[in-house]
Amino acid sequence: MYTFVVNHQLAGAEALRLCQDLSRIPVAGSPPSLQLCLRRVRELDANGCAALVRVFSRLAVSGGTLVLTDVTEPVHNTLAEVGLDAVLDVYPLGSQATTEMALEVSGPHSFSNIGPLR
Numbered sequence: 001m002y003t004f005v006v007n008h009q010l011a012g013a014e015a016l017r018l019c020q021d022l023s024r025i026p027v028a029g030s031p032p033s034l035q036l037c038l039r040r041v042r043e044l045d046a047n048g049c050a051a052l053v054r055v056f057s058r059l060a061v062s063g064g065t066l067v068l069t070d071v072t073e074p075v076h077n078t079l080a081e082v083g084l085d086a087v088l089d090v091y092p093l094g095s096q097a098t099t100e101m102a103l104e105v106s107g108p109h110s111f112s113n114i115g116p117l118r
Contacts, residue, residue: 001033001034001035001067002025002032002033002034002035003034003035003036003037004022004034004035004036004037005037005039005040006018006036006037006038006040006041007040008040008041009041009042009043009044009048010038010041010043010044010045010047010048010049010051010052010075011043011044011045011047011048012045012047013047015044015045015047015048015050015051016047016051018048018051019050019051019054019055022034022055023055023058031062031063031064031065032059032062032064033059033064033065033067034055034059034064034065034066034067035067035068035069036066036067036068036069037069037070038068038069038070038071038072038075039069039070039072039093041072041075042072042074042075043074043075044074044075044078044079045078048078049078049079049082049084052066052068052084052088053084056087056088065089066088066089067088067089067091068088068089068090068091069091069095070091070092070093070094070095071090071091071092071093072093073092073093076090076092
């Protein structure tokens with residue numbers, strides 16, 4: 001499982017850059033699993049939702065999964081408003097599942113818009 005901390009808001013051009021950065025993660029071989037830690041994200045707009053859907057779709061085609069962890073309340077509210085909380089695996093900030101998944105980090109990964117889990 002690849003695990004990343006999103007360092008910017010999932011809004012506007014920043015959300016589109018995130019999608020571009022995540023498209024560089026290899027999906028060949030075993031089903032790819034991606035965990036995005038959103039503890040630093042306070043804003044999620046339509047561009048951010050679209051970016052998450054694109055990443056989810058790309059992974060799903062290969063049998064992979066997208067998991068959102070440490071989701072802040074404002075971001076969770078937006079996900080719920082648009083129904084993405086029913087499609088994506090979403091874990092609120094500080095949940096037990098988030099803590100357990102953090103132990104599965106596969107190594108340091110860094111892209112321009114995201115950083116490794118620390």
